[in-house]
Structure formats: C-alpha cells, structure tokens
Amino acid sequence: MPFFNRQKSKNVSTITKISDELWNMICNLLPDEKPDNTIGRPAVPFRKIMNGILYILWTGCPWKMLPKEFGSGSTCHRRFQQWVQLGIFKKIWVRLLKEYDSKKCIKLTWQSLDSISIKSALGGRWLKEIIPVDRSKIGTKRHLLTYKNGIPLSTVITSAVSTHDIKAVADVIDNSVINRPSNLSFTKKNKRMKYDHLCLDKAYNSKPI
16 A cells, blocks of 8 residues: 655665555544634644654654754654644554555454563663663563564553563553454364464463463
C-alpha cells in the first residue's frame, strides 16, 4: 500500500511525507483544527505536524533540530504529547491494522514476541548512582508482539532496570490492539484440534510461560 511518499534516490529510501491515501484514512481521527480566521498566530496544519512527528521518530533527531519545513519543533512536540494522551496514535494503529487485515488477512496462527533494550538519551547518570549494579540496563525495554509477517499487534514499554522479559508476556498478549479469536478450533476434515503458536527465544523459557 503506497501510504508513504519516499525520496526518489537509488541510495535513500527514507519516509518523508504522509501520502494522500494515508492522510485521508487517518485525518478524521485527529482533533478539530483551529479555524483560519481566528485571533492569534495561524495554526500549523495537522498534516505538517504529523509529517514532523514521523520525521523525528524515523531519524531520532532532537525536537529542536526539526527542519523548518515541518514547523516549530516545540509545536510538534506539544501536539505529539497531546495526541499521545488522547490515544490518537493507537487509534491510527488500529485503523491501519484493520485496513491491512481487509487486504492481506492477518492470521494469528503464528506469532512472535521479543524485546529490545533502549539506552537513556543522556546515559541515565542519576540512575547509576542509585542502582550501580544495573548500569548495563539504564533506559527502557520495548516488548513487541507480531504475527508471522512482522506486522506489530501489541507493544508494551517497561523499565530496563530489573525487568525480566517473562514478567511482560501476559501484558503484551493481553494488550493486542486487534480482537483475538478463540485460540482453539476443530478442522472440519479430520476434527483435530488446531492451536495458535507463539514463538519465543530461550529468555522466556519457564514453566509459567
């Protein structure tokens, strides 16, 4: 699905702007924009702000260094925080999953769950003084559930300090953004039980899991 416009370059394929197709699909999930004929500074269009947010998430650059074509970095950051509190990004996620499901059919027969640790931006110096034994775990841990084609179905963020992968499994599975069908069913041909499968590495090897 051509949801994103990409730079026309042989060596660069970075997402730069939301396509018209994607914008038409998600624009009604955003709050009402400020009317043009109102007192005060003219509002930055939401589409430009969304492009700026995607640029930040894709490149990892600081908000203050956001290119001027996306408007003020502080404005984009403020809108980002507001939309996170309103659950806008989760609504967008659910809508795009439904669109993907209607075209590709998401099958939950095979799923995979894993995590990755992300270091603090400034090294978490204050945390090293409090918990010196956990210096290698400063930051956060992202737990992600996908189905077999790699499409994300659920994500949970925990503290990387003393948080084992096993503790987050139930939360990740329960917080799936799409409805999960019954995990057991009988096939009509041979009446054998059909199970869903969850792929995990050795870090999750325990009796409760």
